[in-house]
Structures are given as structure tokens and as C-alpha cells.
Amino acid sequence: MAILVLGGAGYIGSHTVYELVDAGRDVVIVDNLQTGFKAAVHPKARFYQVDIRDRKALDEVFEKESIDGVIHFAASSQVGESMSDPLKYYDNNMYGTMVLLQSMVAHNVGKIVFSSTAATYGEPERVPILESDRTCPTNCYGETKLSMEKMMAWVSKAHGLRFVALRYFNACGAHTSGKIGEAHSPETHLIPLILQVPNGQRAKISIFGDDYATKDGTCIRDYIHVTDLAQAHILALDYLMKGGENNVFNLGNGVGFTVKEVIDCARRVTGHPIPAETCPRRAGDPAQLIASSVKAKEVLGWKPRFDDLDTIMSTAWGWHKSHPHGFEEV
Ligand code: UDP
Numbered sequence: 001m002a003i004l005v006l007g008g009a010g011y012i013g014s015h016t017v018y019e020l021v022d023a024g025r026d027v028v029i030v031d032n033l034q035t036g037f038k039a040a041v042h043p044k045a046r047f048y049q050v051d052i053r054d055r056k057a058l059d060e061v062f063e064k065e066s067i068d069g070v071i072h073f074a075a076s077s078q079v080g081e082s083m084s085d086p087l088k089y090y091d092n093n094m095y096g097t098m099v100l101l102q103s104m105v106a107h108n109v110g111k112i113v114f115s116s117t118a119a120t121y122g123e124p125e126r127v128p129i130l131e132s133d134r135t136c137p138t139n140c141y142g143e144t145k146l147s148m149e150k151m152m153a154w155v156s157k158a159h160g161l162r163f164v165a166l167r168y169f170n171a172c173g174a175h176t177s178g179k180i181g182e183a184h185s186p187e188t189h190l191i192p193l194i195l196q197v198p199n200g201q202r203a204k205i206s207i208f209g210d211d212y213a214t215k216d217g218t219c220i221r222d223y224i225h226v227t228d229l230a231q232a233h234i235l236a237l238d239y240l241m242k243g244g245e246n247n248v249f250n251l252g253n254g255v256g257f258t259v260k261e262v263i264d265c266a267r268r269v270t271g272h273p274i275p276a277e278t279c280p281r282r283a284g285d286p287a288q289l290i291a292s293s294v295k296a297k298e299v300l301g302w303k304p305r306f307d308d309l310d311t312i313m314s315t316a317w318g319w320h321k322s323h324p325h326g327f328e329e330v
Pocket of ligand 1: 170205259285
């Protein structure tokens with residue numbers, strides 16, 4: 001029996017496939033390669049270049065392969081883009097998930113772990129955030145992810161499918177082998193953008209707002225290593241395999257760092273002065289997002305290994321230094 005990983009050529013998906021293969025699992029990947037990379041596909045996984053909105057092609061994968069459980073990463077994930085092009089998010093994230101669930105129900109595949117996000121909470125009522133806290137997204141990306149969670153819950157009631165939604169905080173870092181890492185085009189995330197400065201690809205980093213009500217005025221986020229996220233998916237799948245009920249888990253380190261602290265960390269790790277300039281706030285940014293991941297630790301037995309920002313930054317720097325153009329050959 002195999003695990004089907006949708007979006008397995010993307011950032012978090014590819015790291016999860018590496019962990020699954022290391023754990024001896026048989027893995028099938030579906031990815032349309034719109035934002036993922038063929039070079040990120042693990043050589044031991046069977047790869048299908050299929051868009052999850054293509055019901056016929058998806059059905060063929062379920063018919064050809066013997067699928068035991070699904071891990072679903074295939075979605076658009078840029079907050080800014082979701083505000084300027086919301087229908088793309090409804091199409092790829094919601095419609096895509098709907099087609100996937102139709103195909104799963106038709107083929108009696110009843111277990112799914114999928115990427116949700118801290119953006120489902122919107123502006124938090126308190127930190128650290130608990131899974132039971134209010135969900136009120138401030139951007140369309142978070143809205144579609146919350147709707148995907150709700151879609152799973154209704155399908156579960158009707159068809160008995162079981163799901164785990166994993167609400168990630170700020171995914172970062174890279175595989176310690178240096179073979180895979182973060183590569184987005186365009187890049188919008190803080191750590192890869194900072195590391196473009198010591199890599200000679202950017203003169204300085206912009207700080208989006210220094211007038212927030214935080215200790216140094218810049219936004220606070222909870223940075224979690226991608227391999228720790230990957231491990232949580234395997235634990236969540238095993239939880240469902242053992243009969244676990246529908247559930248939602250936050251995944252973060254429970255520690256917040258300001259944008260300025262992240263830049264200082266990159267200066268320490270790279271030895272580069274990394275000039276920074278303060279710019280206006282970015283629309284839709286909550287002042288601070290910090291996870292309580294107590295539930296994932298208690299219920300899933302999750303133990304993040306990379307709980308130190310300097311170590312996380314070192315893995316990211318190892319990847320970006322050796323792959324300044326990501327997976328693209330230049
Ligand atoms: N950020 C920044 N400069 C940048 C990119 C991001 O100051 O060039 C800030 C952003 O406003 C947020 C934090 O860094 O407060 C993390 O942003 P990112 O896009 O990495 O993740 P998000 O929290 O939006 O998921």
C-alpha cells in the first residue's frame with residue numbers, strides 16, 4: 001500500500017516525501033509542477049504530473065496505485081496574491097480539494113492529512129494560539145484553507161472519511177542533506193529574502209513596518225523547521241491509520257521572533273552585515289502569531305528537533321548558498 005502525496009514536488013511536500021521514504025514507506029506523488037520542481041521529486045517515489053482539478057487523471061492514479069492514505073499539500077499559498085486574485089485561490093484550493101475528495105470517496109480512500117495554516121486565525125485574540133481559538137481569516141488564502149477544513153468535516157459526516165488538518169506557522173529551513181530546500185518564484189518569505197543579501201542577489205532587506213505593538217516594533221512570528229513539519233504529517237497519518245478521529249493541530253515552536261531578531265540571526269549565521277531598511281507595513285499582517293503546539297505533542301507525540309533559530313537558519317543558509325537559483329539551472 002502506498003501513500004499519495006499531492007504537491008510532493010513543493011517545499012513542504014518534498015521534505016515530507018524525503019521523511020516518508022526514509023521511514024520505508026511506498027510513496028506516490030501527484031504535482032502539476034506549477035510551483036513545484038521535478039528536481040525536488042524523490043527518486044524513489046512514483047511521480048505523476050497531474051493537476052488535482054483534473055478528475056479523470058486523478059481517478060487514473062487512484063485506479064493504478066493502491067493508495068492507503070493521502071497527504072495533501074497541493075494549493076496556492078501566497079497571502080498577497082490571494083488578495084489580488086482571490087478566484088485563483090477558490091479554484092486551486094477549494095475546487096481542487098473538492099475534486100480530490102470526490103475521487104477519494106469514489107475510490108474508498110478514507111484518510112487524509114492536509115496543510116492548513118495559522119492564517120485561519122486572522123488577528124489572534126491571544127498568544128500562544130490554541131486550536132480552539134476564534135478563526136477569522138484576514139486574507140483569502142486563510143479563508144480558503146479554513147473552508148477546506150470545513151469541507152472535509154462535512155464530507156466526513158456524509159462518507160466517513162477522516163482527516164487531520166495541520167495549521168502551520170512559519171515554515172522555514174531546509175533538508176540537512178542540502179538536496180532540497182525552499183524555492184518560490186516570486187519569493188515573498190522573510191528568511192529566503194534575507195539570505196539573498198549575503199548571496200549577492202539583493203542589496204538590502206525591507207522590514208515591513210516597525211510601529212507594531214511588539215518589543216522592537218516589528219512583527220513576531222513562530223518559525224518552524226520544514227523537517228519538523230514533515231515529521232508531523234507522518235505522525236498524523238499514523239494517528240488516522242490507528243483509528244484516530246478528525247482533528248486539527250497547530251505546528252510551531254511556541255517561541256516568537258521579531259523581524260529584526262530574524263535579521264540579526266541571519267547576520268550571525270552568515271557573517272554578513274545584511275543592511276536593512278524600514279518600509280511601510282504589509283497589508284494583512286497580524287502583529288504576532290505564536291502557536292501553542294501542546295496538542296500535537298500530547299496527541300501525536302510530535303517532538304520538534306529544530307527548536308533553535310540559529311540552527312534553522314544554518315540549514316536554510318546551507319541550501320541557499322549552494323543553490324542560489326533554487327532548483328533552476330542557470
Ligand atoms: N517580512 C518583512 N520583509 C520581507 C518579507 C517579510 O519584514 O521582505 C515580514 C512580514 O511582514 C512578516 C514576517 O516578515 O511580519 C514573516 O513574513 P513571511 O512572508 O515570511 O511569512 P507570513 O508570516 O506572512 O506567513
